[in-house]
Amino acid sequence: MITFGPVSSRRLGKSLGINNIISPKVCSYGCIYCQVGETVKKSIKRETFFQPELIDKKVEQHLKQLNRDNFPDYLTFVSNGEPTLDKNLRTAIKLLKKQGIPVAVITNASLMMLESVREDLFLADWVSIKIDAGDNKTWQVINRPCPDLDFEGILTGIGIFSKEFGGILCTETMLVDGINDSVENVSNISEFIKKINPHKAYLSIPIRPPTFKSVKPPVAEVVTRAWQIFNNKHIKTELLTGFEGTDTGYTGNIYEDILNITAVHPLREDSMMELLLKNNADFQVVDSLIKQRLIKKVLYNNNKYYLREYHLHI
Ligand code: SF4
Structure with missing residues (x-):
């Protein structure tokens, strides 16, 4: 074809x-x-x-x-x-x-x-x-x-x-x-x-x-x-990483925003906190996404980052 x-x-x-x-x-x-x-x-x-x-x-x-x-x-x-x-x-x-x-x-x-x-x-x-x-x-x-x-x-x-x-x-x-x-x-x-x-x-x-x-x-x-x-x-x-997040990703829905942004680049914890604050949301949103294995917390250079969790499609 x-x-x-x-x-x-x-x-x-x-x-x-x-x-x-x-x-x-x-x-x-x-x-x-x-x-x-x-x-x-x-x-x-x-x-x-x-x-x-x-x-x-x-x-x-x-x-x-x-x-x-x-x-x-x-x-x-x-x-x-x-x-x-x-x-x-x-x-x-x-x-x-x-x-x-x-x-x-x-x-x-x-x-x-x-x-x-x-x-x-x-x-x-x-x-x-x-x-x-x-x-x-x-x-x-x-x-x-x-x-x-x-x-x-x-x-x-x-x-x-x-x-x-x-x-x-x-x-x-x-x-x-x-x-x-x-x-x-x-x-x-x-x-x-x-x-x-x-x-x-x-x-x-x-x-x-x-x-x-x-x-x-x-x-x-x-x-x-x-x-x-x-x-x-x-x-x-x-x-x-297989997710079609958007670059800026601000949809007004905090769950979607976090998923969109972390699909494109790792989000440092201070930026995550800012995003939550802007949306009047608290850290439970992040905990819930981690529990659902949609995002993952990683440590790099003494900083915490959040990244979309990827899985192999075998
Ligand atoms: S991934 Fe590598 S081997 Fe496969 S088509 Fe592209 S260039 Fe060729």
Whole structure:
């Protein structure tokens, strides 16, 4: 299936998914946490999958079937593999833009050293790039790249892209327990991300069945620590832990407000107290959410934080 959705996402609102890579999965990476299974064909060769005209036609047909109130905010390339392996990506984006809906691409950024890939992505309105490692060794372990790829070359390509791209650039970092979640790993990753100055950096965790069963999300304390490391570098950072909380999240309902905010970032106890006070509520609300296992209290740097409690969907 070339199109699917629309699906709701905090990052993109309503997004109509486009899979421009033919099954079985073709990707330049074989990430240990991949949710679409083991990479069948690991490649960095750009090739033709679907004709761009077919992609455009399928999107048009899909849009015609949707009610006005279910119309997508974005047409999003989120593929069964790596979307920039499609050498007709530029033409596909050009055609799709005629639909009058912004185009987003979620890429692993592994082909960013190629000028042709950067130029294709310049046409998109929103691009998310994967940055799971700040050093070659960790990159090999977590992303299991095609042997022809060069870590430094990718970072250079991302750097060039970030300077020239006129749209919204975001990063996504998947934190995996014991693989890339140490202070050193997260500091290296954040150091690089700070340089490219994204609109937002997202920290995600593997909550759906990964390719390797041994892959686990870090504990809440470690996720909080990672968020703090990013935050201390003044990087606008949000958590993606499977909850669709809103950024500001003030609904007037204290329960919902706490759930919305803690889905996006850890809430320090003094901010929690302020929020309760503003809503004429007391600490029983927090106790009740902890009892229901909807939020969790974690300690970091002698401060108490509250965070949405996440569970594995196995
Ligand atoms: S880059 Fe994406 S599709 Fe490719 S292996 Fe990693 S998670 Fe899976």
